[in-house]
Amino acid sequence: METFTYYPGCTLRTKAKDLDLYARSSAEALGIALEEPADWQCCGGAYTTAKDEIATKLSAVRTLNSAKENNRPLITVCSACHNVIKQTNYDIANDEEMASKVNNYLKLDEPYSGETTVYHYLEMLRDVVGFDNLAQKVVNPFKGKKIAAYYGCLLLRPSKALAMDDPENPTIMEDFIKAIGGTPVIYAQRNECCGGYITLEDKAQASKRSSAVMRSAQDQGADMIITACPLCLYNLKKNSGSELPVYYFTELLAEALGLKEGNHE
Amino acid sequence: MNKNLKEQVLRSSGVDVLKCMRCGKCSGTCPSYDEMEYHPHQFVYMVERGDIETLMNSKSIYKCLTCFACVDRCPRNVEPAKIVEAVRLAAIRQQGNNHMNPNQIPEMLDDDLPQQAIVTAFRKYIK
């Protein structure tokens, strides 16, 4: 059994327990051990790209460094955490000045310079487990279900740092859907923003964005939509005015693996 | 034209605004375009001109969703979102210029709103 450092993030402890719960149980069923670092801190939710912002990057570096010290890759599920941590890792590895400033703050035993490999849970499924292997473990396939993958912005961009998939023509979630027996629905708005945190002060804008996404998916005949991001799920459900069901991808994964009673039929 | 502010924004963003070829693709792809008074391509151009204060005083800086669509799709690798972020930081770093008061938060909440939204807003609005 391969062990990974697992970073749940703030929201998975509270509002997005399903995302977390089924990620853990599915991983176990797939032979992956997830080990949560004892003292993780919130990643901050959004990456500050500014080069003169150091303090906002520290918690992500601490997380990365703890994975490094355990000599394990780091796995994230929440798109936002993933985005913050991967961008931080990229900048630390590629921007020497920033790296030295960060290390000056942290005073680690050994400076951190981007050594940790960061996987999104989906990347772990693709690159470690393998979608073919996953498909073989599926007991409840989503046969005939037309499932629309919603990437949003955080999973793919900026593509230089995230390097997860082709940012304009991604396939990782579609391949996941195929692996669990469903039929992926391709729609143009799958990599456009849901409105994100703007929901706090501008419901109208959030609603405009999330309804555009839902309309596009519905338009292409989706039965349901899946996401990896709690905020996306919130916006799509609450602000879009659409009835199309929205799930975390881990929920479907767990269902397919027979670990969860489902919304199958 | 404010030279110091311009330099600060350029340094903080790490963006070379001179690479812009004025194609407007950033503004063509921006999901917040209609909510903004100044649009991504204008951010780039106005920073080049040194017209930073106008941008700092505009609500546009709080409308960017940081979705990086402009960053990824810019044919010249200009990264407009990083400019917007640098200008916003320049604004909220000024004393008493936080965009959000933590006391307002409780009334914004509903049962399902993920923490993520709040911490992100903190990052974006408050210094």
Place this chain on the structure above:
Amino acid sequence: MQEAMINRAKQLLADGAVNRVIGWKRGEFAYDITPAVFETAEELEKEFVYDDFTAANVSKYLVKESKKEGKILAFLKPCDTYSFNQLTKEHRVVRENVYIVGIPGGPKLDAEKIKAKGITGILGVKNENYTLKIDTVYGEEIMPFYEAILDKCATCKSKKHVVYDELMGEEGDVLDSNRFDMVEKLENMTAQERFDFWRDQLSKCIRCNACRNVCPACTCEKCVFDNPNSGVENKAPADSFEENMFHIIRAFHVAGRCTDCGECSRVCPQNIPLHLLNRKFIKDINSLYGEYQAGEDTTSRAPLNDYKQDDCEASIVHERGVE
């Protein structure tokens, strides 16, 4: 080791896999070990030597030897393999005609350093737990092993063989050596100090040509210094040629080709640190054009026979370092 090498050589001779062996034999003194070619098992038994004084690089001998009839067995230390590869790259040796047995390298001993301790009449040495026991005509003497090793071994760059047909003993790694320290120290001196240092060193040169003769990169059919048409012909020390021309031209000729085997300094009877000139070029090449180790492979382009459009300008020399 010597025993195993002799056995293996005998075996390969007997199999007909090779018809000659290049190794070493003892000269007048115990520490005077020179390359030699052996053709029979008897010769091997009698004269083949491999010990702590066996530092000589046999690669250069293969320029001639590899062109003869039949295959020759060569025992190459890690540093020798770099020289051999470089010669292969330059079509100076015929790779197919050499059967290479990689053997572990140094550190090898510097008899001069032992003598400097006042120890003379050396008959043999034994390394016991890094204490060197020296058997002399006057009885046994001891000194710390590491104080007696060759300078070139003290700054060894690699214990890995880059070419071989078989290996004896364990394979080592490329080392993270401190070989550029002295170059750096000189770089940090003032121009006058550097000038004084080098004038002091190079004026010692007696033009014995040992550096040139031992250098595995110096295999020209006819050396420019011996060639009246080259314009720099100069066979004997007549003027300040050695200070001003000879060593600079020599170093430049091997720039990008020198594997840093250190033989030039080892054989210099005047103890001129000639390898520092070569290392200066290597250090510059590494920092200006990207890491390059001559002899590491047989296909890469030598840095001086290559370019990038965005290479630095020569003015970089003016812009950096100590005036």
Place this chain on the structure above:
Amino acid sequence: MQVNENKEFQPLIVAFCCNWCSYAGADLSGTNRLNYPSNVKIIRVPCSCRVNPMFILRAFQRGADGVILCGCHPGDCHYTSGNYFTRRRMTLLFSMLDFLGIERDRTRVEWVSAAEGAKFAATMNEFTEAVKKLGPNRRLEDLRCRKQ
């Protein structure tokens, strides 16, 4: 080295110029009557890459006080790549001379196109001045080679 009556030091400068760009640039500065000191003596070579480091050492040995090498701008070489090789060779040679304690300002590489007559003259003026400041080349000159 030449010593004038007024005893001001007059350095001897050898300039290697490639036929296609720099030699033509030198001609142009003549055509435009742009002055530079007569200390500069030009040797024509087909391409800057023809210049062997030995030539430069030889010039110093024989008493030159400064040696400058001029070629086409990178990318404009008549032979497409010659000056790129020149650049590497000269960078390493100059670095070595510096390492041996030879004054840096005695050597120089400059890219001068056939259209840059003014640049050629300006470069020669500057370079001559710089070498003048250094005084006679004593570190590389072979006194035995000097004509009495």
Place this chain on the structure above:
Amino acid sequence: MQRIGVFVCHCGTNIAATVDVKSVAEALGHEPGVVISQDYQYMCSESGQNLVKNAIKEHNLTGVVVCSCSPRMHENTFRKAAAAAGLNPYLVEIANIREQCSWIHKDIASATEKAIILGKAAVAKVHLNAPLTAGESPVAKRALVIGGGIAGIQTALDIAEAGFEVDIVEKNPTIGGKMAQIDKTFPTLDCAACILTPKMVEASQNEKITIHSFSEVTDVKGFVGNFTVTIKKKARFVDETKCTGCGLCTEKCPMKKVPNEFNMGLDNRTAIYIPFAQAVPKVATIDPNFCMMMKTGKCGVCSKVCSVGAIDYKQEDRFIEQKYGAIVVATGFNPIKLDKYDEFAYNQCPDVVTSLELERLMNAAGPNGGTLLRPSDKTHPHKIVFVQCVGSRCDDSKGKPYCSKICCMYTAKHAMLIREKYPDTEVYVFYIDVRTPGKNFDEFYRRAVEQYNVHYIKGMVGKVTPRSDGKIDVQASDLLANEQLHIDADMVVLAAAIEPDKTARPLATMLTTQMDTNDFFTEAHPKLRPVESATAGIFLSGACQGPKDIPETVAQASAAAAKAIGLLVKDSITCNPCVAHSDELMCNGCSSCEKVCPYGAITYIDKEFKMPDRTIAVRRVASVNPAVCQGCGACTVACPSGAMDLNGFSNNQIMAEVDAICK
């Protein structure tokens, strides 16, 4: 014993005003070997030259030094004069005492002193000059044109017109290239096929032209005037000599579901096919990836219906070798793949097409017979959006850094044609800049706007979202209105950047020609030698050298042909004798010289040498091909042993100059 003559020119007062020419002549007269030293008013004049000629004869001179203007002015004049007097022209040296002395110095004393030094350097050099004879090498009277598009066809026709044999090698089953796929041409709007196909026929009927279609160049050896090229004739499983092009096989072939390359995959062809009706040669080709007979051994319909028995399922690749004097590269271009630009939904929606696909959609011989219909539902589009600069002018990893040059014009053409034929269709063009430098080009673009009411919008499309109702939501910026637009389009047309054909790079390696980082061939000089490569005998035609439209391509094709003809008319070529040569006795065979040679002039041979001990040793030694060497001298410095030297600028000669100057 050398007998050298020195001739000092006054050049009127140009030299004489600042240089004391008499003392120069006097001083140089004392130099070793100098037997005569004279000055004269105008050395380059008839009488000046006679002075030199007479002195050569009278004093039996072995070398001449002329102290005058720059050798770039009159070196040739004096060389010719020497030759006329029976002295080898390469025994003449010029001391430049005008441009590099009298014109730049004011002080007579120092200028004179410098003139004497320059003269001494020339004398020292001429002592070591060797008589040189320009070598000659024969020229094979045949040209090879690689690529059979409009560039290659035009070049071949022009060369054939001049009376030389030309071979065209085309990798596809037919010549014609991209132009054959184009519907109309700008700025005249005449039909591409109407002007191209007659040229194709002309090429196929011209006795001097041999077309190797479905063939590739696999090896190039030799040098200018004397190339040996291996051409692979790929198996097309149809005997070219028998096939009449009747097309019966293509009608009967049961495998009808093969994507049709000629129509950009917008419709299907059969497994045995003729790319299009006017193909040249009009010969069928079997696609072995789809042919049932080739894949399963069952079928053979084409073989049965072929009345001339041309089908040969067992045909194999054939290789032919041919000698050529000149090679013209005309490998052309392709639009880039748009996989990385899916914000425009190219992979998601069939109604988002490239401009070249639109050409086929509008072409009478295209999939819709010339009616513009949407690929998805074959309905007529009422609103079409054109996007410019897709992948051009990019500084990212996805696109090309250059302007593709042709897109602005063909987009104006498309817009205009659509508005002309379908006035009910609205056309939007999103542009960054409209670039129309060319005769009648801007007028053409203005016509699209003013006469045809095409909506040109300064801005860029940022996102394309296809909808289930068949509409395509195009989200774009309108920079002048400062607005973000959403257009419900029926079709989107992307002006994809163009790039050199993928076969160009391996070809450049074979030809030892240079390419830029974008894989365009590099011309010998960007202004003065735009159709020659830096490698002698290799010429460039069309878009392989850079983006070009048809008129430019044809102009360059003819220019390349003229250059090639200029070479082919010669029975032999005179080579510059100032080339490198290697002293075999000293050569190490180390390959350093070969590595720095930009022309591939150096090869290695194994040569036997008699050793002092009477044995024979075989050594690898460098050999310079004097016909290819251009005399830069890079090899002479790279050579560690000094075996390589350069005629006219030898190590000794340059050192002698150095010594003379430094004395």
